[in-house]
Amino acid sequence: MQLNPSEISDLIKKKIENFDLSAEAHTEGTVVSVTDGIVRVHGLSEAMQGEMLEFPGNTFGMALNLERDSVGVVILGSYQHITEGDTVKCTGKILEVPVGEALLGRVVDALGNPIDGKGAIDTTETAPIEKIAPGVIARQSVDQPVQLGLKSIDAMIPVGRGQRELIIGDRQTGKTAIAIDAIINQKGTGIKCIYVAIGQKRSSIANVVRKLEEHGAMAHTIIVAASASESAALQFIAPYTGCSMGEFFRDRGEDALIIYDDLTKQAWAYRQVSLLLRRPPGREAYPGDVFYLHSRLLERASRINAAEVEKLTGGRVKGKTGSLTALPIIETQGGDVSAFVPTNVISITDGQIFLESNLFNSGIRPAVNAGLSVSRVGGAAQTKIIKKLGGGTRLDLAQYRELAAFAQFASDLDESTRKQIERGQRVTELMKQNQYSPMSVAQMAVSLFAANEGFLDSIEVNKVLDFEAALQLYMKSEQSELMSNINATGDFSNEISSGIRTAIETFINTHSW
């Protein structure tokens, strides 16, 4: 839109007219020292914990240490121009970030400023980055599913709306891949996604954005990026920023999914800030409150009841519950889940998806370890059909694992053991899934049904995926009515069961793979 000069001067005039010209009273202090983004300020006797402080050059900081004679402040952004003796003003506000629908489809930094070159974000609403999680009365139990679109996860480790499910594994085990598939699969479900990238390479972030755009998933996604080149303070607050943006949707009776990729790096950034603030180091040099750092963040992911939504929206939204589902990611070193931060986050979350590098390297992708992965609340939220059909999968795999080690030594096995091993091999094969190809409930149901009912037993192990692909293609083209029926209700009845059975039988008799 082109503005002509008179319009511009009108705009300015209006702004000046509305300008509040009362004498401004504030509290001031002076910078005493600047060290690696940490500034000590003398004065500021009225500063609050977490308050935004204004430095010269339109720079802001956050008060983290309130001491008797000084305040320890982290600078949010670049601190090169700050020198000893600069004046620092209190703003009287806790750090806030913009929130709202307008952020969807955008890439923002940890302070909510757009960094995607698409211009200013059209929203007036802001929210403080630190909020107390909803109380006991405001909550509702988790009973609706979030479909991640991955067979192995949705069948065995289901995630519900409002749950916190940890994705944990070594580097290069496909943690981010699961998160990205989860976002892509939320297209058209109404679940808004927030992807918080902490301490990642800018190129990786750009890749994620491009992949999401390619799959049309950016429209329902906000990306909060605090890359490795940004200051530790920004990496530390980025998850809280993302969480506030997610809470906006939750508090309006909508559903949101937030991914923190990853919280290990956030803990590192917080450790850096804390050590520079001279807080005493504890285990692995983390400060004493590193547990609270993650617990207060993850506690904000929750499902709230309709009454609370009604209260929060002032009665505009009635009869709808809101939820914020969190998928935090933790990177382990050499599979060591007993390190400090992994144990903390495991104990905070409602279950974990455990990824293993040897599974990944042997071609099982997603490299989910079905034995160590659990979902403590998701079972109640699973769709009926997946719950019914997926239960067998878990059992098959558990029995297979038990026998597989044993079977390596025994040459001749009895019939039932051999069958179980063969079933296990086929189910393991079936759990493989390509990246960026999430499946619908009906597609998963058909695959799981085929495994459960023994249709795979006569197929060679290395042909299982080909068989599945051909079957899915057939179901899509020939049985679309049945498929959409399953997708719509998610129920499992005799009618649907026999429908799938006859469809698979027809397919086997008439098609090749």
Next chain:
Amino acid sequence: MSEQATLARPYAAAVFKRAKETDTTATWSQSLAFMSAVLKNEDISVVIDNPKVNKERLSALMLDICQEHINEENENFLKLLVHNNRLMLLPTIAKLFEAYKAEDEGYVEVEVFTAYALSKEAKQNFTATLEKTLGKKILMNVAVDKTLIGGVLVRAGDRVIDGSIKGRLQHMQKALQ
């Protein structure tokens, strides 16, 4: 600086308590001011920093310089500071002492910057208004600062009340950005 204040606080508190007991806050205030002024002298700070000068010589020197202006208790205090290697804290102690004194007497020191010199009447009015806003008696230092363009800037400790044209322009600049 912050660490200095932490170190100096117990000394200042002790001195103030003693001064209250003996009702000599005014004399203490004067002698502390004098001693801090002495310490600001470059030659003196060189002597203090010099490790070859032992404590006896240093306290003798300090007492010699200050003798006209200090009483016996001040002398003891000075010796104590020298003994504890805290002589350089004196200016901070003096500052904190003044703060304690001000708090006790119920007034605040206020620095006022104006673009133009205030008339006597305006000054009185202004003092009355400020005392009302701050809720305390004030000790006003007025200075003229032409860069303010117009209006006044009041600084009472950490609190700043900015009613100057310069401040408003800066405020407006930010709002229009």
